[in-house]
Amino acid sequence: MSKFAVSGVFSAAATPLNADLSVDHARFANHCRRLLDAGCHSVALLGTTGEANSFSVAERKEILDRVIAAGIDPDALMPGTGVAAIPETVDLTRHALSAGVRKVVMLPPFYYKGVSDDGLFAAYARTLDAIADDRLRVVLYHIPQVSGIPLSVDLVSRLVTAYPGIVVGVKESRGDFANMQALIKACPNLAVFPGADPLMLPLLKEGGAGCITATSNLIADSLRTVFDGYADPSAVAQVEAAQARIDAWRTLSNSYAQIPTIKAMIGIENGETGWERLRPPLMPLSPSEIADLAPRIAALP
Amino acid sequence: MSKFAVSGVFSAAATPLNADLSVDHARFANHCRRLLDAGCHSVALLGTTGEANSFSVAERKEILDRVIAAGIDPDALMPGTGVAAIPETVDLTRHALSAGVRKVVMLPPFYYKGVSDDGLFAAYARTLDAIADDRLRVVLYHIPQVSGIPLSVDLVSRLVTAYPGIVVGVKESRGDFANMQALIKACPNLAVFPGADPLMLPLLKEGGAGCITATSNLIADSLRTVFDGYADPSAVAQVEAAQARIDAWRTLSNSYAQIPTIKAMIGIENGETGWERLRPPLMPLSPSEIADLAPRIAALP
Numbered sequence: 001m002s003k004f005a006v007s008g009v010f011s012a013a014a015t016p017l018n019a020d021l022s023v024d025h026a027r028f029a030n031h032c033r034r035l036l037d038a039g040c041h042s043v044a045l046l047g048t049t050g051e052a053n054s055f056s057v058a059e060r061k062e063i064l065d066r067v068i069a070a071g072i073d074p075d076a077l078m079p080g081t082g083v084a085a086i087p088e089t090v091d092l093t094r095h096a097l098s099a100g101v102r103k104v105v106m107l108p109p110f111y112y113k114g115v116s117d118d119g120l121f122a123a124y125a126r127t128l129d130a131i132a133d134d135r136l137r138v139v140l141y142h143i144p145q146v147s148g149i150p151l152s153v154d155l156v157s158r159l160v161t162a163y164p165g166i167v168v169g170v171k172e173s174r175g176d177f178a179n180m181q182a183l184i185k186a187c188p189n190l191a192v193f194p195g196a197d198p199l200m201l202p203l204l205k206e207g208g209a210g211c212i213t214a215t216s217n218l219i220a221d222s223l224r225t226v227f228d229g230y231a232d233p234s235a236v237a238q239v240e241a242a243q244a245r246i247d248a249w250r251t252l253s254n255s256y257a258q259i260p261t262i263k264a265m266i267g268i269e270n271g272e273t274g275w276e277r278l279r280p281p282l283m284p285l286s287p288s289e290i291a292d293l294a295p296r297i298a299a300l301p
Numbered sequence: 302m303s304k305f306a307v308s309g310v311f312s313a314a315a316t317p318l319n320a321d322l323s324v325d326h327a328r329f330a331n332h333c334r335r336l337l338d339a340g341c342h343s344v345a346l347l348g349t350t351g352e353a354n355s356f357s358v359a360e361r362k363e364i365l366d367r368v369i370a371a372g373i374d375p376d377a378l379m380p381g382t383g384v385a386a387i388p389e390t391v392d393l394t395r396h397a398l399s400a401g402v403r404k405v406v407m408l409p410p411f412y413y414k415g416v417s418d419d420g421l422f423a424a425y426a427r428t429l430d431a432i433a434d435d436r437l438r439v440v441l442y443h444i445p446q447v448s449g450i451p452l453s454v455d456l457v458s459r460l461v462t463a464y465p466g467i468v469v470g471v472k473e474s475r476g477d478f479a480n481m482q483a484l485i486k487a488c489p490n491l492a493v494f495p496g497a498d499p500l501m502l503p504l505l506k507e508g509g510a511g512c513i514t515a516t517s518n519l520i521a522d523s524l525r526t527v528f529d530g531y532a533d534p535s536a537v538a539q540v541e542a543a544q545a546r547i548d549a550w551r552t553l554s555n556s557y558a559q560i561p562t563i564k565a566m567i568g569i570e571n572g573e574t575g576w577e578r579l580r581p582p583l584m585p586l587s588p589s590e591i592a593d594l595a596p597r598i599a600a601l602p
Contacts, residue, residue: 119582281420
């Protein structure tokens with residue numbers, strides 16, 4: 001058994017849209033099922049890759065409700081619930097709990113920049129005290145290059161100490177390996193998840209808990225191979241091959257802006273049109289960029 | 302008559318909170334009335350100083366409804382309605398219009414950073430096309446040090462051209478005077494508002510439209526004196542004295558983090574306790590910091 005309350009391969013699922021940019025719920029449920037079938041332990045829906053903050057609170061609730069109604073086990077879902085306004089973070093998290101979901105990824109309030117650790121601690125404390133539900137398992141979300149809000153090791157430590165059994169993980173999407181190591185050292189039972197697929201393997205060797213990543217929309221099977229086999233001497237060749245595949249797909253997914261590229265690649269890989277759509281301010285790849293991706297995907301391991 | 306669709310002294314009103322950090326609606330309506338009595342043309346409620354993005358959509362609607370119900374003329378209100386999710390920006394703006402409000406300040410979607418001008422144009426276009434109401438007057442909101450999203454002169458020009466009579470102003474809260482000049486030059490009928498009180502006077506002389514500022518919570522009368530008299534040769538002495546007062550109050554309001562300091566100063570100046578409260582992640586000044594402000598306020602012109 002893992003010492004972590006949450007661990008494994010989590011896919012930061014992209015959200016398919018209809019032509020009017022409403023959510024294509026049926027396709028999304030199908031995509032979640034595909035990710036779980038491919039080996040993901042859970043789907044981390046409604047994150048940055050999932051364009052969560054481009055949806056209203058009502059839309060976010062409907063996305064979660066519709067996925068569960070389509071038959072996806074709530075235990076296999078870890079939605080993002082952190083928004084700029086604490087009352088709405090509370091509302092979204094309570095809604096997830098009421099739907100049977102226990103694990104969430106929680107951004108700090110992200111409008112004001114340069115706020116103090118005391119202010120961020122107060123924000124998380126106010127949120128968790130308002131939710132007041134022992135079933136909850138929270139993964140903090142460190143993605144300062146997007147949110148504008150870094151979560152310091154000291155802040156994370158304070159929250160882990162103040163909310164034992166509730167604040168159980170952190171998603172480190174800055175891609176700073178030294179920071180991931182520092183988090184593990186400061187909080188030995190904290191589940192630290194890199195947001196970059198290639199970093200799962202090295203961090204597992206240092207006490208990491210898995211990954212919450214975007215390329216897993218495409219290569220969850222390889223991530224699962226690495227996760228299951230990284231410590232198994234008999235699996236070295238398989239793990240190396242899987243890691244090479246992860247690196248190659250990740251590199252291609254960063255050819256253009258990452259979220260549009262991931263969405264375009266999902267569409268190409270699964271033969272489904274429409275995946276290239278995004279809500280503004282994100283913009284889809286151009287038709288020529290998408291056309292350029294197809295042969296490059298075909299050439300990947 | 303002004304060539305601008307919106308012009309004047311607008312106060313970026315702070316929002317008073319009860320001990321449980323709910324909104325003190327009665328005190329807020331009283332504060333709005335005080336600002337208008339002091340000479341503000343309009344109250345720019347629910348902006349950055351007003352902690353708008355720390356309130357839920359429902360709370361924001363209630364704040365506006367309660368102020369109007371307390372007797373404040375909707376024509377004297379210019380709420381912020383821009384949030385991270387376009388459907389909620391549409392919802393908040395429609396709600397304001399339905400309440401008789403015509404002028405709004407609109408942030409771009411602010412979660413994703415480094416987005417293109419095309420993406421920001423598409424975001425505003427999608428928002429305005431969904432609202433589709435000719436009564437609306439929009440002031441774009443450039444405050445990249447908080448929102449993380451700069452609005453380029455080219456983007457503003459494109460929006461003014463695409464939505465004539467609708468996109469009528471820009472709030473330049475970066476404090477970049479050359480950028481304000483460039484906006485005026487690019488869009489001669491665009492109402493450009495500095496977000497810093499001392500810059501209203503120099504920008505009025507270059508074709509500015511007034512101001513939308515935080516220190517106006519305290520010294521709206523002086524801003525009005527400058528606005529009314531800046532081009533009047535017989536008012537030079539009064540304008541100079543008012544500008545000196547604006548500069549001094551603004552300097553003190555930047556002694557500590559600006560929003561907590563402004564709120565503390567409102568409380569001290571009006572003899573009202575509780576104004577020092579803020580919603581996390583913003584934090585109130587310490588009691589000693591507040592105590593330090595009182596004699597310094599008393600010494601101001």
